[in-house]
Amino acid sequence: MKNNFLLKLILFVAALFILWTLREPLTMMWEWFSDREAVTASMDRTGIWSSLILFILFVLQVFLAFIPGQALMVACGYLYGFWGGFLLSWLSLVTGGEAAFVLARRYGRSFADKWISPDVLARWDKAADGQGIGFYTLALVLPLVPNDAMCYVAGLGKISHRRFSIANLLGRGMACVVTSWIGAFGAHAPTYVWIALIVIAAGVAAWFIYKKAGSFPDAKRKLANACGMLIAKIYRKMFSLKYEVKGLEALPSGAKIIAINHTNVTDAIFLPLIFSEVPRFIAQGDLFQIPILGHILRETGQIPVNADDPCLAFEQACELLKRGETILIFPEGQLVPFSQSVRGKTGAARLSKVTGTPIIPLGIYTDPRDVTILKLKRLGKKRCGMYQFRGTSYLRFGTPWRPDTQTNFHAQTDELMSRIYSLVSDAQKESRCVSHTSLNPIPQW
16 A cells, blocks of 8 residues: 555656656647647648548547547647537547447457446446437437447447447537537637537437436327427428318217328328327338337337237227227328329228227328439338428318128228228319329229
8 A cells, every 4th residue: 555655656756857847848839739820730731641640549549548538529629620620520439439339249248348447337238228329329428428438338238230320420429519619619609509509408408308207108208299299390391381181170079090091201290280189190110110200109109010910000009999099090001102002901991890980081182293202221121202392282081981891801991992092082183283193993803
């Protein structure tokens, strides 16, 4: 114990002696560093090498704890300005974080223990167990959390690489905005930087509030409903979308099944806006795996149809109908462009028979010229989706209908699809922007 104290005292005295000996060159270096124009001129003379060295240092500091990451981030803002410092530090840190995640996942705890204290890993393993994008995003922002260690924790945990990458981009991005701002402006930041900081702070606060609401399921559901409705309203406002509805006032109260044609993805976005209460959709199961959207769908009680257990969705829908709720279903089971028709799936007819609930057909018409086809990659698979970014949608509700129990489900579904397509045709005729295409008759089997 005494030997350790003596060693520390000797090292402290030696450090003071070195600082005193080098006081003049250190003073000159400080004066030079305080002159931003002189520093910038020197950096310009080195060309790309200075940026490359900083990039390497940022990546290495994820592995070498003695390299001060926050100091480098502030220095980046000071040397390259807000945007230059932000981009350099953000891309570098994201690269380092991805490398730590991949290596930890591939080589396991024995590799991670070489770079991060085993005690730190064990402590944060427990905190991160079962957590997702939001947790890791905050963990890479908050100053009291070992940000770099969390990349190893994620690699050793159950979070997917894709979800961690989203958290890595978001978390490192928010941290770099703050540190680049400090380096570039100090306390004198322009308006757009303050706006960015306010947005980040509001996002962090909203996440904490949302997580706190987890102890109160009703509050959490209402909050998720509010978020979903807000997204729908923003989307509608952003693209100036309009919709004209007929027959809504005649809908019966209580349990009902609303069966709808599905011409574009946007249908599901604005449909909740026309109801006084949030309805329950029967939707593809893979939508529930999309970050943010999937979380909102789960918390608002939407019903996923999973290929490995489709009966579960049917049972959930039956239970909700028995409780008097409204179910929205797309019998086509896929996006079907206008002027095309497919044989519907029998789920709506079977739900009606089991629960005695009426079916209300709903036909939606959107001018094909207002629909854009986008090829997007979702969950590793390329998908072709149709989206509405302009114009008006025309919605026509039909009269309540109960299938004839004497006929089979396929015949009942053919009758339902005929009613839906007839409403679509009526909506097209009544619309101001009449398309020159026409609906094909429903195929006969």
